[in-house]
Amino acid sequence: MNDLMPAKALVVLSGGQDSTTCLYWAIKKFAAANVSSITFDYGQRHRIELDCAREVAALAGVENTVLPINTFSAIGGDALTDAEIAVSSKVSEAGLPNTFVPGRNLIFLTFAAAFAYPRAIENIVTGVAQTDYSGYPDCREDTMRALETALNLGMESSLSIHTPLMHLSKRETVELASELGALPAMALTHTCYNGERPPCGRCPSCELRARGFAEAGIDDPLVRKS
Template sequence: MSHTPLEPDRALVVLSGGQDSTTCLYWALSRFPHVETVTFDYGQRHRVELDCARTIAAMAGVRHTILPIDTFAAMGGNALTDAAIAPEDGVRSDGALPNTFVPGRNLIFLTFAAAHAWQRGIANVVNGVAQTDYSGYPDCRENTLKALELAINLGMDSRITLHAPLMFMSKAQTVHLAEEVGALDALAYSHTCYQGAVPPCGECASCLLRAKGFAEAGVADPLVVRVGGC
């Protein structure tokens, strides 16, 4: 039994500083009276993500916590933590996962987020994973999220709900959702470029996916408007 009762009107958003998590932050603000954010410093190569998360949380006026998790960097083997590996562009022709996949990352993030929420009496954890993501990361699928939610609640004897509002949305649909919940101004300070470039490189798979979503939605990307680039 938790020492702090979980309150259903409180939400914790896992905020990476990227497009999807920023949209989820404003989605949460539109639904929960009390919202906080948590960002994980997992040894990611592009530290700009942490700065973006701080800026966006400040813009939203919410409490922001950065938690260190350096094991992923110690293990290496992927393009997000290992400087010796260049990010692959697009989907691999052999059907294998791209080298931007960090095995176990979302499982660990959401478990730590749930533990942080448990300590603070927060009943809802919101994250930006999407099953429709181009890469098909297995830890972004609904069945993974449901299984993890069950394991978390069994292991913590709790009733924490994992929310993934973008789960079945296209990138264009997430842009329209960002419009609806008032996230566009904050998206001007978000970061998604796999090369860590500001302005964004416009050539990596993440930049192309983001640009395609805004183009299909018929909305100018606030980040590109602010700093130029792709």
Template sequence: MTPDPAAAVVLLSGGQDSTTCLAWTLKRFRRVEAVTIDYGQRHRIELEAAVAVARLAGVPQSVIPCDSFRALGGNSLTGNEAVVDGVVAATGLPNSFVPGRNLVFLTLAAAFAWQRSIPHLVAGVCQTDFSGYPDCRQTTLDALQAALCAGMDFPFEIHAPLMHLTKAESVHLAQELGCLPWLAHSHTCYNGSRPACGTCPACRLRAKGFAEAGVADPLMMVR
């Protein structure tokens, strides 16, 4: 099985970062596919955003289900009970941290890519604003890349183009890549509102990034 050096799979959640990554990937690779993981997101609107963005980009998109994390529970992004904004005292991590989630999602994207001889994987993880998520660090991605290469006997390369960018720099990158119109369809709000609530941590982080970049966010947001 010969790896296609011009092919990449992007993990497309439908959020701002993965949407920007999709544009980044399209500039660098000839053959691009998007993979969206349906893990029982608190808000289905996120999945709809991923579909809309892939369609705008003209990229084939596959949705892979993953019901494991809802079953594991104990976090605020798939459950309905926990508060979103807070830190779990016992772990020192945000209660939105879902252990293993990014590792599993990237491994599923890799399994998908392996079946298609695609060696490049692109994810919108970001160390700068990593908010205490240990699976968003470059060291984690490096270790995971080694595990994927060994475990599937295939030369995977994980790209995280936003890894060391601030949110403002990400906005500038999106502007350069010409994907600001796609960001109107991306989803950020933790509360799943549309227009976005503008007050949850995710909305505030997004607004801050656009403000610092001096760029108007095309997303409709309650202000």
């Protein structure tokens, strides 16, 4: 990269709590003018995620590009894209939750890298975390480092994959969001596996989010007070 050019960053923005926190992390590190965001329309059951991502990006003042991926639904067989499979908290024989899309983050990050390449963006930011990774092996630090190596070899690039939440608990992620001024954006995010807004409060994803906010002693702006 030309040292006179500002470093640019691309945030993989799902419309959820973690990627929204990462967006604000990237804005602090790279400045909003150098940050853009990418969201994947991969056939997720909860289309509201795409709206959330767009609203979060607009509030933060960064571009948001939605890229379609029609391949996962063609491969089929997972709860987050196949409407016929009910989400459950049960795990498969391999110990993975049935919301597992094999390699989903690998695909997202590889497409992000392909998007970044012609735009001279050398930093990709993703909200994956292994602390609370819920059995998703594509969120782990060693997976990310191996993928970074594969991407840089495969594209002859000097890309860095930033994972600011990798070793944070949900509590620490909420605290980080608060420090970064990301709490107002949290009201625009989507977390619930059941697609409800306000969130159902009962699914594993809602419970994890609620526990994080409770432990941080911070009110979740998404949850309507009774």
